Amino acid sequence: MDTHGPVIRLAQSPGEEAPPPEGTRRIIARQERAFYCGYWVKTYPLPADSLQGKKNLIEALTRRLFNHTEHGLNVPGARLTDARAAYEAETDPASRRVKGGMLAGALFNRAMDIFRHLVELQADGLEILSDYPLVQECGRCLMEALELGRLVLHRSGEEGIDELWGEPFRAYSLSVEEFYEGRYIKIGQCMRDIDRIAASMSENFGRIPFFEGIGPAVTDFAAAARVKCETLRTDQDIFDVWTKFVTAGERLAGFAHGNGRGSRGRPSGRRLHDHANGIELIQAGRLLIFYIVRARTPMPKSTREYIERITYYCDRGRMPR
Known part of the structure; x- marks a missing residue:
């Protein structure tokens, strides 16, 4: 298993036993969690069904x-x-x-x-x-x-x-129980899409010299986003959770605006990448993750289109027109 803060993600490797059925409950670090979309999502006591x-x-x-x-x-x-x-x-x-x-x-x-x-x-x-x-x-x-x-x-x-x-x-x-179960499914889907966006950012920008070294900043931001996604405003640790999420996003934005180790116009293989386009795409990915986390609802169309745009940029050096 791969652990990033309170969120527990199941890392499946060849030869490992199959993941548990969707909806499985386990106590992990003294907290009940439900398994959805490859993640152990934090559960909450049910309010009165009245x-x-x-x-x-x-x-x-x-x-x-x-x-x-x-x-x-x-x-x-x-x-x-x-x-x-x-x-x-x-x-x-x-x-x-x-x-x-x-x-x-x-x-x-x-x-x-x-x-x-x-x-x-x-x-x-x-x-x-x-x-x-x-x-x-x-x-x-x-x-x-x-x-x-x-x-x-x-x-x-x-x-x-x-x-x-x-x-x-x-x-x-x-029933309240059925409704909450649906929310855990949505949170698992959000965590999955956050990681899809982050993986695309790390993989594609990591191939461009100007943005070399962006991977850790993206990984930290995604990890903080997954924790915030399952944390309610009423939770005792919301102050630390929200602060880590915001500051991780600020570090990613700072990296895009000049903390990279490359230089403007430096070639990547045989291709020059438009620096301004790259910054715009990093900021767009950061905002998209913010939107998903705050709504605690996946945005499949925006996620799919963002991954297509970032792949196009990496392959052709500019964003699609």
Whole structure:
């Protein structure tokens, strides 16, 4: 096994026994972990599987959604009728996409308004059943928001993160235990993609003299990113975890801006590599890992396209136009 801080990664070698089944639990260094995507992901105690517990969870997921998507989508639920009218009247495709995202935001907020009322009714002693009209309406709002959420981009403008739109509905429709298990899977996927991005950066930039020696800076940043990915803000060690993540990213950025051991214009084999393009790509990789870590959701399109761009740059000396 390969250990980088608290995160335990399974390093499979020829002749070793097969990895455990996905979802396997083990106590490692006095911490329960679940095995997903080749990583032992930190688990957390489950909150109460109650209407109040789900309300708190969905509120947190909704805040996280608006924090990582385009600006302007946090439309109050009270304006749902106005948001729908604006969306249905729009004919320009680009404007319709934006207004669809605003309608999705209003639907999410309407669902939360309903949840608050349901919790209040339950607190007054009313039994809330699954066929209760307000429960059904809440589910419809979340489902429609999920469909419209496919129109919305991540705040970076690079791609949508459908998982963020689906999480409140999953929290509403699944048990708390099932929902948390899904989150561990997503965190394992994030760790896998962080390492894919880091491996591509180390392999490709390591072949270019100007960026010689970048490997350790990339490795340290990826290791800190994996730890942050599984660490909640409420964890006792969040101050150290976040600080290590940020400072590792700063060291990588500093390396790109002049701490390398090469020199501008120095040939790599038979090819000159554009220095400015290289710096831009390193910064793009750093930002992409930041986006994945903060959202704790994989970004497959951005990851794939970044790896393609960095490979193109290494092979041809410049970024694709």
